[in-house]
Amino acid sequence: MDKSNKSQLTLRIPAQFSNFRKDGEWFREEFIVKQWNKVERFIFDFENRPVASVSFLDEVFAKLFLEFKPEEVIRKLYRFERMVPMDKELLKEVINTRLLEVKFKNKLNKKNNKVTARVAQR
Amino acid sequence: MNIETVKLSGSLDIGKIEEILQVGMEIITCKKELIVDLSEVTFVRPISLVVFAATIYNARTLGNKLKVVLPNKMDTRSYINSIGFQSFLEGNQKEPSYYKSYVPLYHLDANRPQFVDLLIDFIQREGVDNKTSYIIRLGINELIQNVFDHSKSQVGCFVCSQSYRQKKYIRTAMVDLGIGIPTNARTISRFKNSTDDRILLAATNGEITTRHNIPGAKGLKMLCEIITENQGNICIFSHKGRFTGEGSKKNAKLKEVFFQGTGIEFKLPYLFDDEKSVGFGFKEIIEGEI
Numbered sequence: 089m090d091k092s093n094k095s096q097l098t099l100r101i102p103a104q105f106s107n108f109r110k111d112g113e114w115f116r117e118e119f120i121v122k123q124w125n126k127v128e129r130f131i132f133d134f135e136n137r138p139v140a141s142v143s144f145l146d147e148v149f150a151k152l153f154l155e156f157k158p159e160e161v162i163r164k165l166y167r168f169e170r171m172v173p174m175d176k177e178l179l180k181e182v183i184n185t186r187l188l189e190v191k192f193k194n195k196l197n198k199k200n201n202k203v204t205a206r207v208a209q210r
Numbered sequence: 211m212n213i214e215t216v217k218l219s220g221s222l223d224i225g226k227i228e229e230i231l232q233v234g235m236e237i238i239t240c241k242k243e244l245i246v247d248l249s250e251v252t253f254v255r256p257i258s259l260v261v262f263a264a265t266i267y268n269a270r271t272l273g274n275k276l277k278v279v280l281p282n283k284m285d286t287r288s289y290i291n292s293i294g295f296q297s298f299l300e301g302n303q304k305e306p307s308y309y310k311s312y313v314p315l316y317h318l319d320a321n322r323p324q325f326v327d328l329l330i331d332f333i334q335r336e337g338v339d340n341k342t343s344y345i346i347r348l349g350i351n352e353l354i355q356n357v358f359d360h361s362k363s364q365v366g367c368f369v370c371s372q373s374y375r376q377k378k379y380i381r382t383a384m385v386d387l388g389i390g391i392p393t394n395a396r397t398i399s400r401f402k403n404s405t406d407d408r409i410l411l412a413a414t415n416g417e418i419t420t421r422h423n424i425p426g427a428k429g430l431k432m433l434c435e436i437i438t439e440n441q442g443n444i445c446i447f448s449h450k451g452r453f454t455g456e457g458s459k460k461n462a463k464l465k466e467v468f469f470q471g472t473g474i475e476f477k478l479p480y481l482f483d484d485e486k487s488v489g490f491g492f493k494e495i496i497e498g499e500i
Contacts (some may be wrong), residue, residue: 162492
């Protein structure tokens with residue numbers, strides 16, 4: 089992990105990392121979520137090492153959409169450096185699936201809120 | 211003493227998968243002493259070795275006694291030895307060698323996931339380009355993640371890979387002895403009454419994920435797509451289902467023999483050109499409006 093300044097943090101995905109869901113969960117909690125309020129921009133350096141794991145990318149990056157506002161996640165996850173092209177494709181699939189889930193949940197919540205409001209009015 | 215013998219002969223390739231799986235299931239379920247006689251086997255493919263390795267490992271953990279008679283044919287015996295099957299029978303793990311054209315039989319479990327990296331490093335050193343080895347890594351990661359997440363396998367998973375340098379392709383086989391893809395799929399209501407072959411077809415289309423709307427079925431789908439689009443072929447078997455994909459042809463059918471876990475074998479030519487990586491921002495890969 090390299091700290092450039094207070095508001096920007098560069099995180100290197102370690103070469104010896106195994107790419108399973110539990111590893112991704114640990115990485116997200118330890119290096120991203122804990123720093124979320126202190127850091128304005130996260131930069132991830134993959135050093136051209138392939139991740140090749142849907143589970144890992146989902147845990148580290150896509151699950152942030154469930155925790156924080158999408159606009160905030162997009163703004164803060166600033167750059168992905170030296171990520172192999174096929175990982176970029178995987179990441180694209182994974183985050184867009186999560187975004188669909190967020191949109192679906194938001195729609196459902198709005199619907200439920202309307203129903204609750206109507207019941208309360210009666 | 212009550213000793214049973216199961217015998218296989220000839221060439222143990224994918225065409226004989228039913229016989230191989232039958233023997234595998236006998237190894238797991240046999241309560242007596244069992245002799246697995248491979249003395250008349252003349253040729254083995256990685257898939258047969260991973261099935262035997264997984265089932266033998268499982269039988270040993272259950273305390274079953276068994277003996278394996280290795281092939282008489284020298285070439286076959288030598289291949290079995292070099293690919294690490296004999297070491298496995300003796301309880302050892304053969305390490306990959308820089309100069310060899312195969313990845314020895316590996317036992318991967320939750321405590322030893324780092325072997326995936328070892329395996330892929332070996333494949334890359336073999337001269338396989340980045341994209342091919344990436345797909346292999348993706349497939350193995352996906353399968354192992356499934357073993358950890360769903361299969362409830364105590365055994366973990368066995369992997370073995372052979373590189374055919376002259377013909378320029380790689381063949382990889384993986385087996386786990388978990389609860390199998392159909393059992394997992396049937397926890398989803400729309401697959402409750404589906405047959406094993408239909409379930410495998412759906413799994414390779416990325417339709418099955420037991421975690422609601424959570425990415426997870428993408429790996430198998432991508433693996434199948436990339437292999438079949440690039441002159442490779444793939445065979446997946448789980449319970450009584452058997453899926454094969456080659457080119458635009460996808461075929462799933464029911465086989466006679468039930469196999470408790472899941473097995474995958476794929477052949478992939480080294481055909482790809484490597485792409486260079488470039489930096490990008492999150493905004494570039496988001497589809498539609500937020």
